[in-house]
Amino acid sequence: KQEVTQIPAALSVPEGENLVLNCSFTDSAIYNLQWFRQDPGKGLTSLLLIQSSQREQTSGRLNASLDKSSGRSTLYIAASQPGDSATYLCAVRGGGTGGFKTIFGAGTRLFVKA
Amino acid sequence: GAGVSQSPRYKVAKRGQDVALRCDPISGHVSLFWYQQALGQGPEFLTYFQNEAQLDKSGLPSDRFFAERPEGSVSTLKIQRTQQEDSAVYLCASSLNGGTNYGYTFGSGTRLTVV
Numbered sequence: 356k357q358e359v360t361q362i363p364a365a366l367s368v369p370e371g372e373n374l375v376l377n378c379s380f381t382d383s384a385i386y387n388l389q390w391f392r393q394d395p396g397k398g399l400t401s402l403l404l405i406q407s408s409q410r411e412q413t414s415g416r417l418n419a420s421l422d423k424s425s426g427r428s429t430l431y432i433a434a435s436q437p438g439d440s441a442t443y444l445c446a447v448r449g450g451g452t453g454g455f456k457t458i459f460g461a462g463t464r465l466f467v468k469a
Numbered sequence: 470g471a472g473v474s475q476s477p478r479y480k481v482a483k484r485g486q487d488v489a490l491r492c493d494p495i496s497g498h499v500s501l502f503w504y505q506q507a508l509g510q511g512p513e514f515l516t517y518f519q520n521e522a523q524l525d526k527s528g529l530p531s532d533r534f535f536a537e538r539p540e541g542s543v544s545t546l547k548i549q550r551t552q553q554e555d556s557a558v559y560l561c562a563s564s565l566n567g568g569t570n571y572g573y574t575f576g577s578g579t580r581l582t583v584v
Contacts, residue, residue, distance in 0.1 A: 359511075387570075387572070389572045389573065391575075396580075397577055397578075398473075398475075398560060398575040398576050398577040398578050399512070399560065399562075399573075399575040400575075401572050401573065401574065401575075404572040406570065444511055444512075446511075446573075455500075455517045455524060455525050456514045456517065456525065456528075457502070457514070457573065458514065459504075459511035459512045459513070460511050461509075461510055461511045462510075462511055
């Protein structure tokens with residue numbers, strides 16, 4: 356059974372700092388990995404989607420890497436801003452789940468102080 | 470539509486009441502998923518549709534939960550005889566098709582509170 360773990364559970368940083376959020380998964384036979392952002396009381400916004408054949412994806416100040424063999428992904432946020440404050444969720448599709456399900460981690464709650 | 474639309478946005482139900490939650494996926498999206506998110510947790514898979522076919526319902530927590538997508542577009546998640554542990558945010562997501570090249574687009578969710 357696929358399990359997804361995110362570390363740290365919560366993070367508070369001053370504005371301008373570069374930071375890394377970690378995601379690990381137990382079954383490396385995944386199809387893709389997706390990072391989402393969730394603001395309080397809101398739905399999920401997709402940030403980056405990495406296919407199993409890819410090593411990384413970039414969008415603006417965000418960079419996500421994938422090491423499938425070790426079951427790890429990182430989300431790098433450069434020059435953090437107060438508007439980045441949200442919960443960041445990592446989700447993997449596949450990996451012993453029948454291929455259709457996407458399994459989520461519990462998220463990292465980020466607070467960027469002005 | 471431009472995004473995934475869910476209604477109602479909020480629902481308060483008395484224990485024992487039946488509720489129906491609606492999801493309008495992005496037009497043309499073949500795949501539709503329902504997730505349940507408890508406070509402070511990541512979303513948990515409930516069920517998956519490919520067009521009108523329910524291909525996986527292994528995440529539905531009990532036989533009080535029922536989902537349908539009769540015409541392959543709008544989907545309804547029904548919960549019968551609601552209980553307090555059903556209180557959660559119910560999220561719907563759609564994807565262009567079942568291919569793994571595509572990610573999910575989520576709606577804003579329905580927050581269900583059972584009192």
